[in-house]
Amino acid sequence: xxxxxxxxxxxxxxxxxxxxxxxxxxxxxxxxxxxxxxxxxxxxxxxxxxxxxxxxxxxxxxxxxxxxxxxxxxxxxxxxxxxxxxxxxxxxxxxxxxxxxxxxxxxxxxxxxxxxxxxxxxxxxxxxxxxxxxxxxxxxxxxxxxxxxxxxxxxxxxxxxxxxxxxxxxxxxxxxxxxxxxxxxxxxxxxxxxxxxxxxxxxxxxxxxxxxxxxxxxxxxxxxxxxxxxxxxxxxxxxxxxxxxxxxxxxxxxxxxxxxxxxxxxxxxxxxxxxxxxxxxxxxxxxxxxxxxxxxxxxxxxxxxxxxxxxxxxxxxxxxxxxxxxxxxxxxxxxxxxxxxxxxxxxxxxxxxxxxxxxxxxxxxxxxxxxxxxxxxxxxxxxxxxxxx
Numbered sequence: 001x002x003x004x005x006x007x008x009x010x011x012x013x014x015x016x017x018x019x020x021x022x023x024x025x026x027x028x029x030x031x032x033x034x035x036x037x038x039x040x041x042x043x044x045x046x047x048x049x050x051x052x053x054x055x056x057x058x059x060x061x062x063x064x065x066x067x068x069x070x071x072x073x074x075x076x077x078x079x080x081x082x083x084x085x086x087x088x089x090x091x092x093x094x095x096x097x098x099x100x101x102x103x104x105x106x107x108x109x110x111x112x113x114x115x116x117x118x119x120x121x122x123x124x125x126x127x128x129x130x131x132x133x134x135x136x137x138x139x140x141x142x143x144x145x146x147x148x149x150x151x152x153x154x155x156x157x158x159x160x161x162x163x164x165x166x167x168x169x170x171x172x173x174x175x176x177x178x179x180x181x182x183x184x185x186x187x188x189x190x191x192x193x194x195x196x197x198x199x200x201x202x203x204x205x206x207x208x209x210x211x212x213x214x215x216x217x218x219x220x221x222x223x224x225x226x227x228x229x230x231x232x233x234x235x236x237x238x239x240x241x242x243x244x245x246x247x248x249x250x251x252x253x254x255x256x257x258x259x260x261x262x263x264x265x266x267x268x269x270x271x272x273x274x275x276x277x278x279x280x281x282x283x284x285x286x287x288x289x290x291x292x293x294x295x296x297x298x299x300x301x302x303x304x305x306x307x308x309x310x311x312x313x314x315x316x317x318x319x320x321x322x323x324x325x326x327x328x329x330x331x332x333x334x335x336x337x338x339x340x341x342x343x344x345x346x347x348x349x350x351x352x353x354x355x356x357x358x359x360x361x362x363x364x365x366x367x368x369x370x371x372x373x374x375x376x377x378x379x380x381x382x383x384x385x386x387x388x389x
Contacts, residue, residue, distance in 0.1 A: 002064045003033035007177060008155065010091060010192035013048075013082045019075070021064075026072035030064050035082050038065050042115040043094055043191045046087050051078035087192065089223060093122045095153055095181075095193040096143075096200045096221030100124065102185035103143045105167060108135060112168075113214065121206060121224070126215045131208050143203045146184060150198035154180045163188070201225060272311060280315035284322060292321070294342060296389065299326040306335050306369045313337035313367060323389050325382070332378040334361075335369040336385065344389055353384050 005012045012035045021030035029050060038060035039045040045058040050067055057068040094117065101112040101124060114125035160176045163186075170176050170188035179189045181197060194200060201222035209216050220228055240247045243254075280297075287295040297316050299309065306328060313324040317339040326335040334354075338344040350368040354361050357377040361370020372378050 002031060004065070005033055005035040006037050006192050007190070009035075010087075011195075013084045013087065015080050016077070017080060018077055019073070022073070023066075026074055027069045029067045029069060029073050031067065031078070031080075034058075034065055034067070035080060036065065036067060037087070037090070037192055041189065041191050043090055043117050044119075046082050046090075048080065048082040050080045051075050055080075088194075090117065091192045091194045092200050092222030093117050093220075093224070094189075094191045095179075095197070096203050096219065097122060097124060098179060098185055098187055098189070098193070099146060099181060099197060099200065100139070100143050100203060100205075100217070100219055101187075102167060102181065103139050103146070106184075107139060107142060110215075121218050121220055123216050123218050125211060126217065128215045131215055131217075136205050136208055140203065140205045146181075147197045147200050147203060150196045151182045151184065152196050153193050154182065155193075156180065160188075204228065273315075276311045276315045280312055280319070284316055284319050289321075294321045294323060294389075295319075296323045296325065296386075299324075301326070301328045303330045304328050306333050309335055310367065310369075317366065325385055325389075327378060327382055329375060329378070332372045332375055333369065334359075334372065334378065334381055334385075335367070336363075336389075337367040338365075338389070340366070342389075349388060350385075353381055353388070356384070357381050 005015055015033065015035045017031040017033045019029055020032050022028065035046075036048065036050075036055060036058045037043065037046045038058040040060050046055070048055050050069060051073050053073050054070045055067050056070050059066040059068065097115055097117075101115075104110045104112065104126065108128070108131075110126045110128040110131075112124050113127050116123045156178045157175050158178055160170050160173050163170065163176060163178060165186045166178070167185055167187050172188065176188045177190055178186055179191075179193055180186045202225045204220045204225045205217055206220060206228070207218040236247050236250070239250055243250065245253050283297045283299070284295060287297050289295050299312070301309070306326070309326045309328075313326065313335055314337065316322050316324040317337045320339065321341055322339045323342060323344065324335075324337040328334070334350070336346045336350045338346045345365045347363040347365055347368040350370055351362045354370040354372065357372055357380050359370050359372035359377060359381065362368055372381055
């Protein structure tokens with residue numbers, strides 16, 4: 001059985017231990033004692049060095065802990081060193097999560113049902129229907145007040161049947177490890193935590209979103225919160241400089257530019273519609289009617305998006321007995337549109353012709369489009385279309 005040093009002393013970063021087993025060519029090492037935390041309870045594993053060899057993963061196997069290394073370790077007695085910045089970051093996030101969950105439960109009655117500690121941010125899932133901006137701000141402010149109060153965070157070991165005041169009842173039996181934030185929270189937990197709330201630094205709720213039947217809160221603590229705040233400030237400063245405005249003027253300025261852009265895009269769409277109408281009339285008039293009265297308008301483009309030709313196709317086929325065919329060379333694609341009075345189902349016809357040349361696509365009875373593998377297939381498809389419509 002491995003003696004888990006981190007259970008009683010999460011600040012231990014250096015230790016001595018004896019190798020009691022080794023597997024996988026001495027790359028999977030088992031010790032009599034360790035300060036390395038394995039992935040558990042949503043908290044990631046520690047990294048660091050064991051006998052000068054890099055520890056890449058730590059796995060909880062029940063009675064013992066496996067240390068996965070990036071090279072063989074042959075010594076029987078070793079020194080271990082935990083990557084302290086990574087460990088302390090995890091301690092800040094985990095303690096911050098306990099604090100945040102307790103504040104949410106105490107102020108709003110919202111129960112935490114799941115927790116995830118990520119590399120960049122952490123999340124907790126709530127059994128709750130909604131959380132307003134005002135409630136989010138209230139929770140964040142209260143959490144930071146408790147951080148500033150620097151309340152002790154204590155470790156104790158108690159019998160599960162006799163442990164009282166737990167925020168969530170433990171499903172374990174026998175002796176359980178309890179983390180207590182004095183005057184706020186008691187939770188059964190095997191993770192690593194700071195000694196007092198002040199070491200959490202600060203807490204930010206970054207995002208609230210709906211997931212399934214509940215809510216998910218993204219939060220940051222300590223150095224992560226400081227780095228993100230600095231990054232946000234830098235971004236706002238750059239935007240303010242780009243707009244030659246003060247930071248507090250940005251929302252109104254951006255809203256105004258958004259409205260200007262909206263109006264400009266509407267004007268562009270109007271102009272495109274006018275251009276399509278003018279061009280469609282010219283193409284329709286230039287197309288010689290067949291004996292049946294059908295007029296076929298064919299457009300070829302070296303490089304264009306089919307979407308840009310849809311408006312023109314729709315205007316052309318709003319005229320009597322009109323067929324519109326467009327071919328684009330790069331990438332090889334085709335568009336077919338027909339007016340109602342032609343009796344031609346554009347979607348069905350084009351789909352069958354595309355299949356014959358290894359293409360794909362489809363559409364409605366009035367307008368369809370598709371892609372083909374190459375220019376040779378495009379030319380074959382255009383020949384087939386000319387013979388069919």
